[in-house]
Amino acid sequence: MTTETNGTNAPKNGASSLNGTSGHPNGYKLGDFSIDECRPMRVVCIGAGFSGILAGIRFPQKVPNVDLTIYDKNPAIGGTWYNNKYPGLSCDIPAHTYQYAFEDNMEWSAFYAPGPEIREYLERVANKYKVMKYIHLEHELVGAYWQEAESKWRLRVKRPSPNSTPENKQYEEFEDKADVLFTGLGSLARWHWPDIEGLKDFKGCILHSAEWDVTERSWQESVKDWGDKKVGVIGVGSSAIQIVPALQPRVAHLVNFVRSKTWLATPFLEEKMSDLLGRDPAGSYVFTEEDKQRFRDPAFYKKFRHNMEHELNSTYQGTLKGTKVQQMIRAAFTENMRQRLAKKPWITEYLLPDFGVACRRLTPGPGYLEALCEDNVTFEPTHIRRITETGIELVDGKHHDLDIIVCATGFDTSFQYPFPFVGRGGITLREKYTPHPRTYLALCVDGFPNWFQSCGPNSGVYGGSLVAILQQQVDYAVKATLKLQRERLKSMVVKKEAVDDFDEYLEAYFPKTVHTEKCRSWAKMGKDEGRVVGLWPGSSLHCLRAFAHPRWEDFDYQPLDPVKNRFYWLGDGQTYNEKTLTGDRAWYLNPDEVDYPPVPEN
Structure with a gap:
C-alpha cells in the first residue's frame, strides 16, 4: 500500500512523514517536540535584596529547565538592608507587614524591626530555600546590551580579579548572556552627597x-x-x-x-497592635517575651499578621486631596506633633x-x-x-x-543608572527615562525585550506592604518567562502604545492626590514639583490586582522558529511523559492540581 502525495514530501492524508512529523499539502510540518518539552531558559537577575532572593526561589520553583544566575555588587546579600547600617536603622512600617507572604518570622524583637534583623531574616530565607547557590557576590553589572540577532541580553559584569586582596582591590570584567533579564536594582540604592560648598574642606x-x-x-x-x-x-x-x-x-x-x-x-497601626496584644497603646514598641510567646502560636500569629496588613491596606483614602480621611489624619498628626514638641x-x-x-x-x-x-x-x-x-x-x-x-541627605531617585543599558536599535534607557521614566505598569519598557524589573519607576506604594508588590512583580517576570518558553518565542517586548496609555493614566491619576502638592519628595525625583515617578498610581491592593492577570496582548512577539504558524508550539501532539512513558501521566488528579469548589450551604 502506498501513500498518495500531492507533489510534496507531506502525506496527503496527514500520516506521519519519514522524519516523525505530520505533513500538510502546503509543506507545513509539525514540530518534533512535545508540547511540554521545555527548552532551556537562561535567566540573569541583578540584585540580591528582597526581589533578587525571591527570584532565586520562584524561578527554579516554577520554570522548568531554567539556568539562573543572580549577580550582586555587594559582599553580602540584603540589598538596601546591607548597604544601610546607620544608627537607629529600622523598618518604618510594622515588621509583621514587611516579610514574604510565605515565610513568617515569629521572632521580631520590635514593632519596627531593626535593620540588622531584617538582613538576618533575608539571610535565613535565602539559606532555607537554597538560593545562595545562584548568587555571585561582588559581581557588579556595568553594561547591558540587547543583541537582536540572538535575541539575548549581553551583560558586562565586573568582579574582583583572582589576584585581588582586601588591601589591594583589583577588578576584571567578563561577559554573560541571558534569554531573560530581571533587575531588582532598588529605588533607594544610589545615594549621593549633598551639593554644599566646602564639603571636602571639613577637617573632622x-x-x-x-x-x-x-x-x-x-x-x-x-x-x-x-x-x-x-x-x-x-x-x-x-x-x-x-x-x-x-x-x-x-x-x-x-x-x-x-x-x-x-x-x-502617629505610629502606624499602634492601636491595632495594642488591641491584639492586650497592652497599653502608649506602651513600648519592643516586644516582650510574653508577646513573642504568643506569636509562636501559629493560630494567633496568623490572625495578628492578617489583621495588621488588613489595617495597613485601609489607609488609601488618606492620599487623596480633600477627603475626610486626609482631613482627619492631618488634624491628628498636627496635634500629635504639637504634644511631642511641647x-x-x-x-x-x-x-x-x-x-498634605x-x-x-x-x-x-x-x-x-x-x-x-x-x-x-x-x-x-x-x-x-x-x-x-x-x-x-x-x-x-x-x-x-x-x-x-x-x-542624611537621601538618594538619587531619577532611575538614571550608572551604566549603559541599551535596548533594541541602540536606544538607551537613559533616553527612555528622560525627562522622566516612562514604563508599562512599572514592569518593563518599550524597546527593551525580555527585560522585567521590580522596584522600578512608579512601583512604590503608600499605605500597603511593599514586599507584597515585589512578590507580584517577580511572579509577573516568571509568567513572562514561562510564556517565552512554552510558546517557543525568542522575544517579547511591550508595545509603545501600551506605554503611552499607562503614561496617560499616570498623568490623569496623580493630580487628585496629595503627592502633586508642593513638597520636596523622593517620589518626584527629589524636586518640589513635577512628575511623580516613585509611586504606583493607586492603592497597594489596586497594584496587586493590576499585576495578577497579565495582558499579553500588550506585547509584540518574535517566534523562536522560522515557522509562520502560530500554533507551531503545540509540537507533535503529545506530552513528554507520554512519548517517553516516564513521569506522572495523571498529574491533573494530584491534590495540588485539583480545584475543589466549595459546597454551597443553601
Missing part, C-alpha cells in the same frame, strides 16, 4: 547615612567613642529621623540642620507642613521629636551656606563648630 569626620562604617559589627560599636563629640546631622528625611534619636543620648551635643517641613505620623513649641512653626499628609514619605519616627526637645540638641532651620574646616556656616553668618557631620 564626615559620613553619609548610606555609607556607614561597614567594618563594625553594629552602629553602637561605631559610635562608642562619641560621648564628648559635637555632631551635626543634615536632613529631615526618614534616615535623619531615625539617626537623631539614636545618637542624641550618645553624644555631647547634636545639631539637626533642617531645611524642609515634614509630617511625623518642651520646645517653637520648632512646630518650622517643622509642621502646609502640604503623605506628600512626602511618611514615617512615624519614634523618639525623633522627643530627641529634638532634649537639652543637648539644637534644631537649626536656617539654611546652610557652606561647610568650613571646623563646622557648618549658615546663610545668616552663624557658625556651628562640629567634630562630626552626618549627611
Whole structure:
C-alpha cells in the first residue's frame, strides 16, 4: 500500500512523514517536540535584596529547565538592608507587614524591626530555600546590551580579579548572556552627597547615612567613642529621623540642620497592635517575651499578621486631596506633633507642613521629636551656606563648630543608572527615562525585550506592604518567562502604545492626590514639583490586582522558529511523559492540581 502525495514530501492524508512529523499539502510540518518539552531558559537577575532572593526561589520553583544566575555588587546579600547600617536603622512600617507572604518570622524583637534583623531574616530565607547557590557576590553589572540577532541580553559584569586582596582591590570584567533579564536594582540604592560648598574642606569626620562604617559589627560599636563629640546631622528625611534619636543620648551635643517641613505620623497601626496584644497603646514598641510567646502560636500569629496588613491596606483614602480621611489624619498628626514638641513649641512653626499628609514619605519616627526637645540638641532651620574646616556656616553668618557631620541627605531617585543599558536599535534607557521614566505598569519598557524589573519607576506604594508588590512583580517576570518558553518565542517586548496609555493614566491619576502638592519628595525625583515617578498610581491592593492577570496582548512577539504558524508550539501532539512513558501521566488528579469548589450551604 502506498501513500498518495500531492507533489510534496507531506502525506496527503496527514500520516506521519519519514522524519516523525505530520505533513500538510502546503509543506507545513509539525514540530518534533512535545508540547511540554521545555527548552532551556537562561535567566540573569541583578540584585540580591528582597526581589533578587525571591527570584532565586520562584524561578527554579516554577520554570522548568531554567539556568539562573543572580549577580550582586555587594559582599553580602540584603540589598538596601546591607548597604544601610546607620544608627537607629529600622523598618518604618510594622515588621509583621514587611516579610514574604510565605515565610513568617515569629521572632521580631520590635514593632519596627531593626535593620540588622531584617538582613538576618533575608539571610535565613535565602539559606532555607537554597538560593545562595545562584548568587555571585561582588559581581557588579556595568553594561547591558540587547543583541537582536540572538535575541539575548549581553551583560558586562565586573568582579574582583583572582589576584585581588582586601588591601589591594583589583577588578576584571567578563561577559554573560541571558534569554531573560530581571533587575531588582532598588529605588533607594544610589545615594549621593549633598551639593554644599566646602564639603571636602571639613577637617573632622564626615559620613553619609548610606555609607556607614561597614567594618563594625553594629552602629553602637561605631559610635562608642562619641560621648564628648559635637555632631551635626543634615536632613529631615526618614534616615535623619531615625539617626537623631539614636545618637542624641550618645553624644555631647547634636545639631539637626533642617531645611524642609515634614509630617511625623502617629505610629502606624499602634492601636491595632495594642488591641491584639492586650497592652497599653502608649506602651513600648519592643516586644516582650510574653508577646513573642504568643506569636509562636501559629493560630494567633496568623490572625495578628492578617489583621495588621488588613489595617495597613485601609489607609488609601488618606492620599487623596480633600477627603475626610486626609482631613482627619492631618488634624491628628498636627496635634500629635504639637504634644511631642511641647518642651520646645517653637520648632512646630518650622517643622509642621502646609502640604498634605503623605506628600512626602511618611514615617512615624519614634523618639525623633522627643530627641529634638532634649537639652543637648539644637534644631537649626536656617539654611546652610557652606561647610568650613571646623563646622557648618549658615546663610545668616552663624557658625556651628562640629567634630562630626552626618549627611542624611537621601538618594538619587531619577532611575538614571550608572551604566549603559541599551535596548533594541541602540536606544538607551537613559533616553527612555528622560525627562522622566516612562514604563508599562512599572514592569518593563518599550524597546527593551525580555527585560522585567521590580522596584522600578512608579512601583512604590503608600499605605500597603511593599514586599507584597515585589512578590507580584517577580511572579509577573516568571509568567513572562514561562510564556517565552512554552510558546517557543525568542522575544517579547511591550508595545509603545501600551506605554503611552499607562503614561496617560499616570498623568490623569496623580493630580487628585496629595503627592502633586508642593513638597520636596523622593517620589518626584527629589524636586518640589513635577512628575511623580516613585509611586504606583493607586492603592497597594489596586497594584496587586493590576499585576495578577497579565495582558499579553500588550506585547509584540518574535517566534523562536522560522515557522509562520502560530500554533507551531503545540509540537507533535503529545506530552513528554507520554512519548517517553516516564513521569506522572495523571498529574491533573494530584491534590495540588485539583480545584475543589466549595459546597454551597443553601
